[in-house]
Amino acid sequence: MANPMKIRAASKDGVTEIKILMNHEMETGQRKDSSGAVIPAWYINEVKVELAGKSVMTAEWGPSVSKNPYLAFKVKGGKAGDKVVCTWTDNKGDKRTDEAAVS
Amino acid sequence: MRAKHMKATLLAAAAVFAVGAQAQDNTTAGIEAYREALQDGNPADLYVDSGAEIWKKKAGPKDASLEKCDLGLGPGKVKGAYAQLPRYFKDTNKVQDLESRLLTCMEKLQGVDTAPIIKAGFTSPQKADLVALSAYVSSESKGMKVKVSLAHPKEKQMYDLGRRLFYYEAGQYDFACATCHGQEGKRIRLQDLPYIPSAEGAAKGWTTWPAYRVSSGQMWSMQWRINDCFRQQRFPEPIYASDVTIAISSFMAGNSNGAVMQTPGIKR
Numbered sequence: 001m002a003n004p005m006k007i008r009a010a011s012k013d014g015v016t017e018i019k020i021l022m023n024h025e026m027e028t029g030q031r032k033d034s035s036g037a038v039i040p041a042w043y044i045n046e047v048k049v050e051l052a053g054k055s056v057m058t059a060e061w062g063p064s065v066s067k068n069p070y071l072a073f074k075v076k077g078g079k080a081g082d083k084v085v086c087t088w089t090d091n092k093g094d095k096r097t098d099e100a101a102v103s
Numbered sequence: 104m105r106a107k108h109m110k111a112t113l114l115a116a117a118a119v120f121a122v123g124a125q126a127q128d129n130t131t132a133g134i135e136a137y138r139e140a141l142q143d144g145n146p147a148d149l150y151v152d153s154g155a156e157i158w159k160k161k162a163g164p165k166d167a168s169l170e171k172c173d174l175g176l177g178p179g180k181v182k183g184a185y186a187q188l189p190r191y192f193k194d195t196n197k198v199q200d201l202e203s204r205l206l207t208c209m210e211k212l213q214g215v216d217t218a219p220i221i222k223a224g225f226t227s228p229q230k231a232d233l234v235a236l237s238a239y240v241s242s243e244s245k246g247m248k249v250k251v252s253l254a255h256p257k258e259k260q261m262y263d264l265g266r267r268l269f270y271y272e273a274g275q276y277d278f279a280c281a282t283c284h285g286q287e288g289k290r291i292r293l294q295d296l297p298y299i300p301s302a303e304g305a306a307k308g309w310t311t312w313p314a315y316r317v318s319s320g321q322m323w324s325m326q327w328r329i330n331d332c333f334r335q336q337r338f339p340e341p342i343y344a345s346d347v348t349i350a351i352s353s354f355m356a357g358n359s360n361g362a363v364m365q366t367p368g369i370k371r
Binding site for chain 2: 019
């Protein structure tokens with residue numbers, strides 16, 4: 001079961017800045033453990049962000065993104081109280097959705 | 104739709120280039136800019152949350168939580184407690200830092216046998232709870248001033264032992280903490296080395312640990328940091344939460360009195 005994300009979003013002058021901190025190992029599949037066995041790849045490969053029910057960003061990720069990824073971006077529109085919903089899916093098919101309100 | 108997607112990507116790329124350009128102009132300023140960029144969205148916050156849950160979770164043979172743990176300000180008082188540690192505790196008749204105190208609480212409140220936790224490596228699951236707890240407790244002192252008492256004779260003794268340890272040369276390299284941290288204005292590779300005997304230098308270290316290390320993707324507690332300092336000096340590694348580690352903490356904390364806690368920190 002994946003751990004929750006931390007989402008913050010603030011709207012100013014018609015622009016909403018969304019900041020998302022995700023909780024994920026992001027294992028590349030290139031590393032070996034102490035016994036020499038390859039640690040299987042395990043990473044987020046899709047991120048979707050919605051603002052007030054409208055999709056504002058989708059991203060396809062790979063193993064080069066760091067552990068516990070932090071994603072920040074600005075979009076036009078959005079106002080205080082709007083809901084931000086972020087969903088990620090990883091290469092094992094695990095999913096996590098969290099939401100927050102724009103301040 | 105697509106235009107918005109592009110804009111978000113471009114903004115992110117621009118931020119990366121801005122940091123890069125500064126690094127060429129001035130290395131130190133560049134590192135500072137990098138650190139500042141990291142401040143926002145510190146993954147240590149994730150450990151703060153899990154630490155807060157562990158704090159409230161019932162565990163051990165006594166099926167109790169740590170919520171009644173006395174970190175020096177009274178049972179269950181977490182706010183501001185970390186800024187006043189290490190300190191003397193009457194019940195144990197010892198000067199304790201956060202992690203040794205948490206072990207005491209686990210033993211007394213939860214009935215947990217802490218010997219295996221002390222022995223376990225820092226990356227082991229046994230230590231993970233303590234690391235998360237130290238992220239949580241330290242976060243509750245963020246923005247507060249370091250106020251470590253050296254009034255009690257045992258506190259003074261611990262501080263003095265810490266100072267002696269700081270200058271004590273040993274190991275196959277004949278190293279001391281002071282070899283790297285005993286002069287102003289030193290650096291190793293691109294890292295500035297704080298001069299720990301000064302108030303400013305001590306604060307640079309003390310007020311920013313525990314911290315999330317971006318290079319390893321690990322949350323490090325103060326004990327972990329100190330243990331690794333000894334390892335790097337080729338000292339025998341100190342026992343977890345032993346007096347040696349608390350003494351070094353007392354020395355650093357005592358020197359940084361009055362500085363503002365920035366915990367949990369973030370490091371390269």
